[in-house]
Amino acid sequence: MAEVLVYVDHVDGAVRKPTLELLTLARRIGEPVALALGSGAEATAATLGEHGAVRVLTADAPEFADYHVVPKVDALQAAYDSVSPAAVLLPSSGEAKEIAARLAVRIGSGLITDAVDLEAGDGGPVATQSVFAAAYTTKSRVSKGTPVITVKPNSAAVEASAAAGTVEPLTVSFGDTATGTKVVSREPRESTGRPELTEAAIVVSGGRGVNGAENFSLIEGLADSLGAAVGASRAAVDAGWYPHSNQVGQTGKSVSPQLYIASGISGAIQHRAGMQTSKTIVAINKDSEAPIFDLVDYGVVGDLFDVVPQLTEEVKARKG
C-alpha cells in the first residue's frame, strides 16, 4: 500500500489536534508515515501510532529553532526522498503552508492549500476547498508530481486506529539557504487556558458592539461558561480591544466550529469569510437589519449588555 507523508505539528512532543485529523484523512489514501521535527519529536510517536502512523520519522537539530522555515523544508524534502509517498499532507498553519509551498517548488509538484476534506480518487487525492468567502465549494486535484496538500483544522473527526508508530531517526543535511533567516528571539504566546480558536468546538466572538476592551470580559465570561474559544471581528481588533491572534475573518483565522456565537458583530464580508462554514450560527445584535442575521440559525435582536450576561447565567445554571 502506498505511503502518505504527514507533517506533524507538536509542542515539545504534545501532538496538536489538526495533526490527528490529518492522520485520519491520510488513511483514506494510504498508510500514514509521520515526520516530527525538533525538541520532543520522539515523544510524539505513541500518540501518532494510536492514530494510524506506521512509522514516525524524527529529527532534531538547533537549526529548526534558530532559523526560519527553510531547515524544516530541508527535513521534509529528506523525508520525501526517503519515503517516495503518494501524497504529502500538512496542517494549514501559516508556517506549514510556507513549508508546503517551498517543497512543492523543489519537487516540481502541484500544491493545494486549505482543504476542508480529502478523499481518494482515480487520479490521486481529491481535495474539497471552500472559496470566495465560502460562497463556493470546489473539488481539486494535483495534476503534476506528488500532491502536496494543506488541510484546515476541524476538517475531519479524529478516529483512532492502532499502528506500529515505529520511530526511525531521519538524517537531514541542511542546504546553503537553511540559515538565511535568523530567529533572533521568540516569545511564546501566553496561554489563556481556553481552547485554540481554530480547533474549538464552540467559538464566542465580539465585535464593534462590545464597545471597549474592558467589555470583552463579558464575551470571555460567556465563552468560559460554554468551554469555548474567544474570537473578535476586525473592527474590534483594529480598535485595539482584543489581540489580532483572535481575529476571525479573511485576514485573521478562519473557523468552522459546531457552534459560533456572534455578539455585536454586523457580519461584513470580511468577517463572514472566516466563519460562515460553522455548523450552527447564533447572533446577538441591536440592529435587526444587521447582515449577520441572514446567516443565523437563531438570532436575538437586543442589547448584548443585557442578553449576554443573562445567557451566561442561564448556561451556568443549566450546567449546574
Next chain:
Amino acid sequence: MSLRIVVCVKYVPDAAGDRHFADDLTVDREDADGLLSELDEYAVEQALQIADEADDAEITVLTVGPEDAKDALRKALSMGADKAVHVEDDDLHGTDALGTSLVLAKAIEKTGYDLVVCGMASTDGTMGVLPAMLAERLGVPQVTLLSEVSVEDGTVKGRRDGDAATERLEASLPAVVSVTDQSGEARYPSFKGIMAAKKKPVESLDLSDLDLDADEVGLGGAWSAVDAVTERPARTQGTIVKDEGEGGKQLAAYLAEQKFI
C-alpha cells in the same frame, strides 16, 4: 547605491461584489469589478516607508495579469511607487500559484532587486504561499508574515506574530518579505500622486521577454486542476426573537435543545 525594491501586487475581483467562476472553472475576471488587492496595499505602504528611510531607493511595482491589471499598477504608482512592470500574455490565462511564482521570479530577476515586498495573501485565491515560493525560486532568505518591518545597513528585520509565538527575524539582503494587515494602514493616493502616476513608466513584458514557454504556464501547464465548482446554498435564516427581557434565557433554551449545553 540605490536600494532596489520590487513590490508584487495582484489585481483581484472586488471581494465586496459578486465573484464567479468562468466556464473553464478559472476565476471570472471579466464580469467582475477589479481592483488592487487590499492586502497588497499594505505591501506598497511598507515599501514606501522603507524607501523613505533609505538614502536612495527605487520602487518597482510588478504584476502578472490581463490588460485591466494595469489599474492595480496605477493605484500603486499613485500611492508613490516609481515605476511599474506588467507581465501580460494570453498564454498566462489559468496559471496557478506555482506558475505565477515562476513568472514573477523571472520578472524580478530581470528588473533587478535588493528587496521583494509582498502582501500576506491575495484576497481572491487567499493561499498566502507566493512569498515562500519566490524566496525558494530566487534562492534568497524569506522573512514573512511581518507585522513590523525595517531595513538597516543591508539587513531586513521584522516581527512575526505567529500562532504560537512572536518572533523577531532578520536576514541579509537580497531577501523576500511579506507583510500583514497589522503592519500599518496604507496611505490614500493624493491628487498630486494620481496626476504624477499618469506620467510614470509602465513596462510591458510577455513570456518571450522572460524566456518562458507557453506550456510552462497557463491552465494547461498548471500543477493543479479544479474539477468541479458548486455554489454553496445560501444559509437560510432561522428563528429571530426580539429581546423583551428574556432574550438570554430564550437563547439558552435553544442551545440546550441543540445539545450545546
